[in-house]
Amino acid sequence: MASVVLSEAEKVYIMHGVQEDLRVDGRSCEDYRCAEVETDVVSNTSGSARVKLGHTDILVGVKAEMGTPKLDKPNEGSLEFFVDCSANATPEFEGRGGEELGTEIANTLYRIFNNESSIDLKLLCINPREHCWVLYVDVLLLECGGNLFDAISLAVKAALFNTRIPKVRVLEDEGGREIELSDDPFDCIRLNVDNVPCIVTLSKIGHRHIVDATLQEEACSLASLLISVTSRGALTCMKKMGRGSLDPESIFEMMETGKRVGKLLHSSLQTVLDEEENLGTARKKVGFLG
Amino acid sequence: MPLDHRRVPGPEESQSPLLFVPSSAQDGEAPPAQEASRDPTALQPLFARVGLLSQAKGSAYVELDGGTKVLCAVAGPREAAGGGGGGGGEPRGRLVCEFRRAPFSGRGARSRPGEREPELSLALQEALEPAVRLARYPRAQLEVSALVLQDGGSALAAALCAAGLALADAGVELYDLVAACALCRPPSGGEWLLQPREAEERAAAARLTVALLPSLNQVAGLLGSGQGGAPDSWAQALRLALDGCQRLYPLLRQSLLRAAKRAATAEPSEEEDAAEAPAATTGT
Amino acid sequence: MAPARYCVPGERLCSLEEGTPGSGTYTHHGFIFASLAGCFMKKSENGMLPVVSVMRDVDSQLLPDVGATVTCKVCSINSRFAKVHILYVGSTPLKSPFRGTIRREDIRATEKDKVEVYKSFRPGDIVLAKVISLGDVQSNYLLTTAENELGVVVAHSEADVRMVPISWCEMQCPSTHAKELRKVARVQPEFLQT
Numbered sequence: 001m002a003s004v005v006l007s008e009a010e011k012v013y014i015m016h017g018v019q020e021d022l023r024v025d026g027r028s029c030e031d032y033r034c035a036e037v038e039t040d041v042v043s044n045t046s047g048s049a050r051v052k053l054g055h056t057d058i059l060v061g062v063k064a065e066m067g068t069p070k071l072d073k074p075n076e077g078s079l080e081f082f083v084d085c086s087a088n089a090t091p092e093f094e095g096r097g098g099e100e101l102g103t104e105i106a107n108t109l110y111r112i113f114n115n116e117s118s119i120d121l122k123l124l125c126i127n128p129r130e131h132c133w134v135l136y137v138d139v140l141l142l143e144c145g146g147n148l149f150d151a152i153s154l155a156v157k158a159a160l161f162n163t164r165i166p167k168v169r170v171l172e173d174e175g176g177r178e179i180e181l182s183d184d185p186f187d188c189i190r191l192n193v194d195n196v197p198c199i200v201t202l203s204k205i206g207h208r209h210i211v212d213a214t215l216q217e218e219a220c221s222l223a224s225l226l227i228s229v230t231s232r233g234a235l236t237c238m239k240k241m242g243r244g245s246l247d248p249e250s251i252f253e254m255m256e257t258g259k260r261v262g263k264l265l266h267s268s269l270q271t272v273l274d275e276e277e278n279l280g281t282a283r284k285k286v287g288f289l290g
Numbered sequence: 291m292p293l294d295h296r297r298v299p300g301p302e303e304s305q306s307p308l309l310f311v312p313s314s315a316q317d318g319e320a321p322p323a324q325e326a327s328r329d330p331t332a333l334q335p336l337f338a339r340v341g342l343l344s345q346a347k348g349s350a351y352v353e354l355d356g357g358t359k360v361l362c363a364v365a366g367p368r369e370a371a372g373g374g375g376g377g378g379g380e381p382r383g384r385l386v387c388e389f390r391r392a393p394f395s396g397r398g399a400r401s402r403p404g405e406r407e408p409e410l411s412l413a414l415q416e417a418l419e420p421a422v423r424l425a426r427y428p429r430a431q432l433e434v435s436a437l438v439l440q441d442g443g444s445a446l447a448a449a450l451c452a453a454g455l456a457l458a459d460a461g462v463e464l465y466d467l468v469a470a471c472a473l474c475r476p477p478s479g480g481e482w483l484l485q486p487r488e489a490e491e492r493a494a495a496a497r498l499t500v501a502l503l504p505s506l507n508q509v510a511g512l513l514g515s516g517q518g519g520a521p522d523s524w525a526q527a528l529r530l531a532l533d534g535c536q537r538l539y540p541l542l543r544q545s546l547l548r549a550a551k552r553a554a555t556a557e558p559s560e561e562e563d564a565a566e567a568p569a570a571t572t573g574t
Numbered sequence: 575m576a577p578a579r580y581c582v583p584g585e586r587l588c589s590l591e592e593g594t595p596g597s598g599t600y601t602h603h604g605f606i607f608a609s610l611a612g613c614f615m616k617k618s619e620n621g622m623l624p625v626v627s628v629m630r631d632v633d634s635q636l637l638p639d640v641g642a643t644v645t646c647k648v649c650s651i652n653s654r655f656a657k658v659h660i661l662y663v664g665s666t667p668l669k670s671p672f673r674g675t676i677r678r679e680d681i682r683a684t685e686k687d688k689v690e691v692y693k694s695f696r697p698g699d700i701v702l703a704k705v706i707s708l709g710d711v712q713s714n715y716l717l718t719t720a721e722n723e724l725g726v727v728v729a730h731s732e733a734d735v736r737m738v739p740i741s742w743c744e745m746q747c748p749s750t751h752a753k754e755l756r757k758v759a760r761v762q763p764e765f766l767q768t
Contacts, residue, residue: 100408103408103409104408104409104412107408107409111409111515112515114515114516115495115496115515115516115517116517117517223420225512228515233520233521234519234520235519235520235521235524236515236516236517237514237515237516238498238512238513238514238515238524239512239513239514239515240416240417240509240510240511240512240513241416242416243416243419243420243424244419244420245420245421245503245506245508245509245510246508246509246512247507247508247509248507248509248528248529248532251509251512251528252525252528255521255524255525256521258521259520259521
């Protein structure tokens with residue numbers, strides 16, 4: 001992953017700041033950086049979103065394609081995640097450099113969506129055992145400025161909210177079935193993203209933990225806890241990251257903080273998404289020039 | 291007539307027969323009565339043996355009563371490939387971990403051989419790194435490979451225990467041993483079960499694996515996901531797992547001590563240790 | 575004699591007031607802990623705090639450390655440095671060789687600017703050297719032979735006969751009497767036992 005090199009003095013400075021609940025950029029331990037969210041930024045997708053969290057810049061595109069259901073889940077569609085660490089973000093990702101990080105992130109995304117409540121996959125079924133929608137969620141890292149996981153999960157949620165899947169009907173005629181696409185381009189399925197979890201990564205620095213660490217803060221932290229929280233405050237995934245260990249009491253505290261922060265994160269994201277939606281066609285697209 | 295061996299002599303489209311089994315029959319497969327009667331805090335009897343591979347620097351074998359069999363070997367320290375040491379300037383050693391399953395380890399169809407599991411390999415590495423004194427191995431790398439011979443549930447936890455023992459057996463300087471427990475929550479809700487068996491794990495709504503450094507009381511690894519529950523429920527699971535790991539620790543310690551004594555009392559007849567009783571816990 | 579006490583990594587041995595940490599141990603919160611699985615030893619020397627250490631019967635593998643004397647084999651030379659494989663640390667063999675570099679300026683202690691690598695080493699020579707640095711991310715171990723006791727100890731002539739040192743910079747082949755230039759080590763008597 002993109003990393004910065006800090007001197008001992010810089011680390012001590014950051015650690016003391018965290019201890020006093022005042023971080024280098026003026027935030028307190030439980031504050032996120034200012035996030036910019038824009039949906040529908042790429043036109044060739046079923047849904048897309050771009051999230052900018054400080055210097056972390058993520059673009060997510062969702063494409064719906066027709067496929068066959070998995071053998072063990074005949075009446076459900078599926079979600080596929082791909083994470084591309086482009087060399088734009090950091091030269092280390094050149095060639096195959098970003099592959100490891102990419103699979104790690106994709107595996108984490110599979111993990112947080114790997115439960116029945118996150119998203120209603122039955123909605124994606126067209127025709128049990130034969131046809132279903134497969135949503136390919138492609139994540140592009142445009143810039144890495146710390147806290148990748150949280151930013152990616154926000155972007156994925158926003159992109160899924162923005163996703164519109166065309167409605168199809170199955171026509172039964174003699175001998176076979178035919179799939180007919182609706183004539184009205186606005187006649188489409190929307191996904192219910194109320195239960196899509198967001199990731200909150202809590203980094204342990206000194207004796208305290210912080211959310212939304214910058215690259216500099218990540219360099220000071222030996223261990224962090226990644227948890228995914230739904231809008232109702234339920235946890236769907238828990239994972240320790242980094243090369244340090246955590247003491248049990250701090251994990252309990254981190255889980256509580258994560259739940260509190262996660263709920264707040266969900267509600268503010270939802271407000272922004274709803275506001276944007278209500279603007280409708282009157283919305284001025286910012287895109288990549290903003 | 292020559293036969294094309296590569297062609298499967300079957301219909302072009304096929305579906306799993308399981309789809310046509312009435313749902314009630316499928317449910318009957320896992321007897322719910324047995325699940326309910328199980329003590330959620332019970333550990334499966336565990337068998338651990340240290341130093342059984344002669345070619346590896348260190349090795350360990352862990353077997354659970356549920357049928358999980360894991361073999362772990364440690365190699366190195368050897369010169370790190372590529373630029374050694376992590377970021378931040380200080381030259382630390384590197385830990386390279388690999389988690390593999392034997393093609394016949396799981397239930398059902400054979401998996402492709404030699405397939406690495408990147409996620410579990412990473413989990414293994416992140417859980418072992420806090421335990422190893424990597425600063426003592428500048429510019430070198432240690433290789434840990436865990437092979438699941440049979441998966442009867444709680445495979446990652448068993449691999450973590452085995453890896454900790456194998457590292458200690460290799461004479462790698464450690465801060466502590468690693469004890470690990472798996473947990474799962476049955477779909478019906480209710481209590482978390484410690485060290486689930488394969489059937490319980492497959493049916494589970496949520497799973498969690500916890501690795502602990504028992505004498506320092508630090509959580510080294512944590513990996514879990516599943517149906518959302520309140521943080522309290524996960525916290526309860528974590529407490530249960532910590533308790534389980536602490537109960538597992540004397541056992542791991544004992545098997546390591548036995549290996550150390552065996553090595554110290556030098557080479558007199560190797561058959562002797564075969565007669566020794568395996569280290570095993572009972573479920574209480 | 576009391577039976578030896580064995581311990582496993584992570585076991586608390588004693589507090590820092592009762593002893594000083596030796597090999598195979600680490601300190602944490604004022605206590606000494608074991609970091610190896612092995613036999614617990616407490617050695618007391620003339621009233622000082624006893625040294626607490628954990629010993630393994632089989633020597634755990636050493637790594638070349640700064641200041642350690644290592645035995646290496648030269649694998650290639652050029653005008654700026656010689657590349658070597660480190661085979662032994664002290665008298666312990668390494669399981670797998672580590673790569674090291676002896677730079678031109680680290681070959682001799684005096685007249686460094688006149689030293690030429692090919693007049694000091696040849697591929698295949700066995701060299702005693704000392705580790706001066708672990709190197710950075712790109713380079714590997716840096717070694718020096720700038721001491722009288724360090725340098726070539728075993729070298730073969732073109733006739734493939736083991737040569738005899740005749741001066742501090744020359745070795746001679748016993749069969750052809752040809753002289754070759756080397757940075758010769760004055761081998762210390764304690765290393766000469768066979």
